[in-house]
Amino acid sequence: MKLVTAIIKPFKLDDARESLSEIGVTGLTVTEVKGFGRQKGHTELYRGAEYVVDFLPKVKLEVAVGDDQVDAVTEAISKATSTGKIGDGKIFVTSIEQVIRIRTGETGSEAL
Numbered sequence: 001m002k003l004v005t006a007i008i009k010p011f012k013l014d015d016a017r018e019s020l021s022e023i024g025v026t027g028l029t030v031t032e033v034k035g036f037g038r039q040k041g042h043t044e045l046y047r048g049a050e051y052v053v054d055f056l057p058k059v060k061l062e063v064a065v066g067d068d069q070v071d072a073v074t075e076a077i078s079k080a081t082s083t084g085k086i087g088d089g090k091i092f093v094t095s096i097e098q099v100i101r102i103r104t105g106e107t108g109s110e111a112l
Contacts, residue, residue, distance in 0.1 A: 001064065001065070001066060001067065001095070001096040001099060001108070001109060001112065002064070002065055002066075002067060002070045002093050002094065002095060002096060003062060003063070003064050003093070003094045003095075003096050004061075004062070004063045004064075004065060004070065004073050004074060004077070004091065004092070004093050005060060005061070005062050005091070005092040005093075005094070006060070006061045006063075006077045006081070006089060006090070006091045006092075007033065007035065007058050007059070007060050007089045007090050007091075008058065008059050008061065008077070008081045008088070008089040009058065009059070009081065009083070009087065009088065009089065010032070010057055010058065010059045012059075012080065012081040012083075013030065013059050013061075015080040015081060016061060016076075016077055016080045016081050018080070019076040019077065019079065019080035020063065020073065020076055020077070020080075022076070023069075023072050023073070023076050024069075025063055025065065025069075025073060025076075027063075027064075028061055028062065028063045029061070029062040029063075030059060030060070030061055030062075031059070031060040031062075032057070032058075032059060032060075033057075033058050033059065033060045034055035034056065034057055034058065035055055035056065035058055036054060036055055036056055037087065037090070038086075056087065058089065061077065064096060064099065064112055065112065066109050066112065070093060074091050074093065077091055078091065099111040099112060
């Protein structure tokens, strides 16, 4: 089992959700986050004053999937969220040691 975590631009959330739904992903977690990568934020002009925006708004998607779905999930997210411009985001894949469904007590891949 793997946890696929993607940090994406907020306006690409619906595209990512639809793309994941098409490949059979039934659940995901979405969190609004802020951060920066290599671009280290940007400057904006507000009422004639220039100021630096260090932390850019992003959305974090987390999807727990079986090992056999990892490639399909990462490809779906990547294709749906890519604009070809700086700040598109990142996808991280980490191993999950154990999953327990609280309601039924199921464990492992049955709990997904």
